Amino acid sequence: MDPARNPFSPGAGTKPRVLAGRDEDIKTAESLARRVSLGNSPRSIMYYGLRGVGKNVILNELEEIYADHDYVSRYVEVAETDDFTVVLSKLVRKLLLEVSRKAQAVELVKKGLRALKSFVVSIPEGPDLKLDVEPLLGVADSGDLQDDLVDLFVTTGEAAEGAGIPIALFIDEAQYLEEDDFSALIASCHRVSQLGLPLVVVCAGLPQIAGLAGEAKSYAERLFDFRPVDSLKPKDAKRALVEPAAEEGMTIDDEVAQIGLDATDGYPYFIQEYGMALWNEASSEQPTLSEAEAAKEEMTRSLDSSFFKVRIDRATTFERKFMRALGSLGSGPQDISEVADVLDRETSSIYPARAQLIHKGLVYSPDHGKIAFAVPHFDKFLDRCYSNQDETQRDFFINDDI
Ligand SMILES: Nc1ncnc2c1ncn2[C@@H]1O[C@H](COP(=O)(O)OP(=O)(O)OP(=O)(O)O)[C@@H](O)[C@H]1O
Ligand SMILES: [Mg+2]
Known part of the structure; x- marks a missing residue:
């Protein structure tokens, strides 16, 4: 089959043609977006799951949904070596500037930027952010990360409220947060939620984030909606394989699909790899069993030399x-x-x-x-x-x- 028309896309956060089995996750996030828009308290969400289950894809989908609800949002992927306070400062700056571009809330946005300046100044070797304002004395400048981050979130949330523009912050690979950072982030979400400010935080990461959050703050489980992201159920896994192919005119029969479902155990990344290999192996619109077996081998070869290899190398x-x-x-x-x-x-x-x-x-x-x-x-x-x-x-x- 023509490789240019291959509808499968193994990758990191690549939007699949068919986002199978995630309706509940999307619905939860959508209802949170609507709740907050209506002035109700936000309850942040934490998606957790193994590598390649589709956490990025869910966050990307949410960014679109939140944009449809007129949120200003930003996505950030935390890296192992990142200083989270620096990452967050840059993010908050962008969010506040975007709010100020969209609405007339000059004083509150300025207050937010001044709190950010205080926050940045109190970070040892903090980032050199362009902020043409004076620090706000007594706000976000104590040097205690938790107190300061709470102040920063509250002033940012107040700017969002004053402007009538809710803010969403998507934090991916949250397992790389240090315990102190996690603690401060949770305390900040807590305060924002208590005050009913329109600032939503959605995190995603490996399964340990649920435990890390619980260890950081005992009330985390009440504050966050913890949502496991797992392999797809057989029905959904089959959809993820059969439907994109059908859109491009390929019919994957039950036996050929079953070979893929058995080989992938319903893991989304593996399904994309199998689908891609099957498309490339197929000599007609109806792949045969032997082509399915060859696709399975090709999937394994491809996973070994990329997905698994980059990890074992570390x-x-x-x-x-x-x-x-x-x-x-x-x-x-x-x-x-x-x-x-x-x-x-x-x-x-x-x-x-x-x-x-x-x-x-x-x-x-x-x-x-x-x-x-x-x-x-x-x-x-x-x-x-x-x-x-x-x-x-x-x-x-x-x-x-x-
Ligand atoms: N529900 C789904 N249906 C079909 N394909 C999916 C689904 N979710 C994700 N995928 C595909 O799986 C692959 C991995 O998705 P993604 O990068 O979002 O996973 P992840 O959980 O963020 O992985 P990692 O932990 O390695 O960052 C992508 O190619 C994506 O297109
Ligand atoms: Mg990811």
């Missing part, structure tokens, strides 16, 4: 051994003590590697004493690497000696 030799031990116990969550047993080590001695792997977004702790992969099918990938007898191939993935 782990040290011992971290790889740790993950290998984890994968050898099965695909679900495992006891950290059992991982230690496989490695023939004391549990306490593998904690640093565990912490590093969590930090790198490769594993997470779903429960006390438990550990699981944050990347779906990573155990299968490791099996493939280590069972590969071809040394050069194996070294391509993992240059160590397990």
Whole structure:
């Protein structure tokens, strides 16, 4: 089939032709947008899930919905090395300037910008933001992150209220927030919610963000709507595969679809990879079973050389051994003590590697004493690497000696 017409798009945050199985998530976010527009208190949302389940895509979709409701919004992806206060300062500046462009709320926007100036000045080695205002003495300038961020959010929320323009802030990869930053962010959302100000925060990240938020503030579960983003149910996974193809004239029959559903377990990123490979393998509008098998192999090859490889490349030799031990116990969550047993080590001695792997977004702790992969099918990938007898191939993935 003509590759130019291939309707599948494996990528990061790439809008799929068919956004399957996320109606509830969209509905929740839409009703929050409407509630806040009507002057009700915001309740922020946290989407959490494994790599490639479609968190970005949901946030992108929400940005469009919030724009339709006349919000001013900004999306930010936190990086591992980012200073969150700096990221946030730049974001708030852009939001306030956009509010001021759209509405006449000169004094309140100016107050917001002055609070931002105070906030920035009190960050050690803070960013050099262009702000032609004087700091607002006594607001957001205490040097205590939580107090100052609360002040910044409140003045920003008041500017939004005064201008009649609600604000939405989308924070992706929230697992990279330090505990203090998370704590301050939650306290700020709390205050904004208590005051009924039109400032909505939507976060997304790996599964540990639910726990991180709870640890940071015990009231987090009342303040945020925690929404798991998971693999797609079979019916939705099938839609995600069959419908985009049908739009371009390809008929995927039940058996061919089933091969894809079994190979992908309904994980959205894998579905896009399978769909793309199937389209490329197909010699006609009706792909055959053998073309489906070839597509499955092509999907695996493509995942191994990109999706999985970039992740394994970030782990040290011992971290790889740790993950290998984890994968050898099965695909679900495992006891950290059992991982230690496989490695023939004391549990306490593998904690640093565990912490590093969590930090790198490769594993997470779903429960006390438990550990699981944050990347779906990573155990299968490791099996493939280590069972590969071809040394050069194996070294391509993992240059160590397990
Ligand atoms: N509901 C869906 N239906 C079909 N395809 C989807 C769906 N959600 C996401 N996808 C596709 O899956 C891929 C991954 O999506 P996305 O980047 O949003 O995942 P993510 O959860 O943000 O991943 P990561 O944790 O790695 O950042 C994209 O190619 C996207 O088009
Ligand atoms: Mg993402």
